[in-house]
Amino acid sequence: MIHTPRLNGVKPVKTRISVTRTVGHLAVPFCLLSHHRSGSNFLNELIRSHSLLSSLKEPFAQHLSLFAECDIERWEAQPPPERAAWLADPFVQAYLNDLRGWLLAAPRRGFKETRLAEKLVWLEALVSPVRLILLVRDPRAVTVSILRRPHLIDYWIPVSQLAHLPPSTFRDRAEHDPVYRSALIWAHRHRQLLLEELRTRPMLLVRLEDLLAGPDMTLTRLFSFLGDLQPEPAQITLMKDLWSPARHYTASYSLRRRPQDVLHDCRGLPVHDRRTVERVCGDVMTHLGYLET
Amino acid sequence: MTELQEAARGWRNFAMATEIAGQSREKAVKLTIDGRPIGAMARHLVTNADLLRFLNHLRISGLDIRWLANTANPNLPVRPAGPAGEFTCSPDWLDHPATGLTWYGAAIYADGVGGRLPTETEWMAAAGPGEYPWGDSPPDAGLANYGYHRGSTTPIGAFPAGVNGLFDLAGNVREWCGDAIPDAANRPLRVVKGGGWASPPADLRTSARAVKLPLMGSATSGLRIFYPE
16 A cells, blocks of 8 residues: 555546556556646656566657657658658668667557657558557646746647647737647547547556555556556556655656645646646546536 | 668767767676677667757758757757757756667767667666666666656656666656567567666666657657777
């Protein structure tokens, strides 16, 4: 049992969507999918620390620059024709070939990624079916986290990606208002994922808030999904250490932040910005239990 | 691969002409296995200052640098961010260990300066007989940079040297080795040793071995030069 301190107003809640579908074959690679600033590094560290699992960190986004350039561009089994030259690039071919070979060479291998949500069909054509873990976080907290690092705003939520949003979007405003832009991209991505892309795929939904506030249940579900596994002492220790009074905390680096602070990040958003996020993301937030109906 | 071989030759000539070659050799630590001399290991990791010279030299040769180093990750300190696409690095990071090199980049760098990447056995000889390079006591944040205590690399030599006088063998960055380990599909993976700033404590053990895809230059992997006897 992992004891967490009393958390003001934060508790695991039931989402309004079906959260777990299983897939039988352990050789199927897993993909931990999340939007930026949602805690995926931490969850990936938990997964990597399991003796029977191997997980790479952003093998697409951090190694092939195209994925940042076309973040929310939707791909089918083949990238759009204008990307043909990219796919024919010898380095890209060699890299993807190596990556595919590694993922399929042994069971219980996978990766975490922040830029593949719109490219799942392509990913499955490249590798195989994957077992998906979708990590989500309250978009108000995501926005606070993105605004905290101004030099990376345009890397995480590039203005160029607004072209892929529905025409009804107020693009002028989004270009100049990072809160609005962050909310738009978060809502677009999660709406599409939850309502379309993931309806037919094996997947597990994990809320960062549940992982922090109710780790026992979340870890059990996670490792069961990853291949009929149980959490090991390493993962229990990592979670316990998170709440340890002796832990060395820092405000500047996400994996060393106080979990209470992470859970309460959304309180750092001014009221008018909070309303902006809730207005843009409201339907998805309600689905995920972040807003009352 | 011919392009890579040509690039390696060009870098070797440049390194020889500018006396970059052998710079770390003078202070390298001589190693033996079973009393037999095997060569010498650089006391320090290769730094971002070294990497900057390396990549900017090769950039003008016209080689596709992605075979040698990761140019896609904006968090890497050495980035092609100059006005003409040249690699730059903030002065604060020049004395940090080089990161982002692919295995090929690391191997070509090492060859050009007159050495090579160590084998796992040579690396373990450099680390000494203890469970960790400093002995048998478990890691803590004062002995090495690991477990996200610092959140990134730290300047080389900021932690106490190991029993053989080498710095940063455990933690800071994982170190590419020359060994190829075939996976189940018979693809060569490359060994990395020592654990890095993001590694759990168990990865700092001298005996711990991790393997990586050779084209995957990451923010947690660097290199150290071995000079064979």
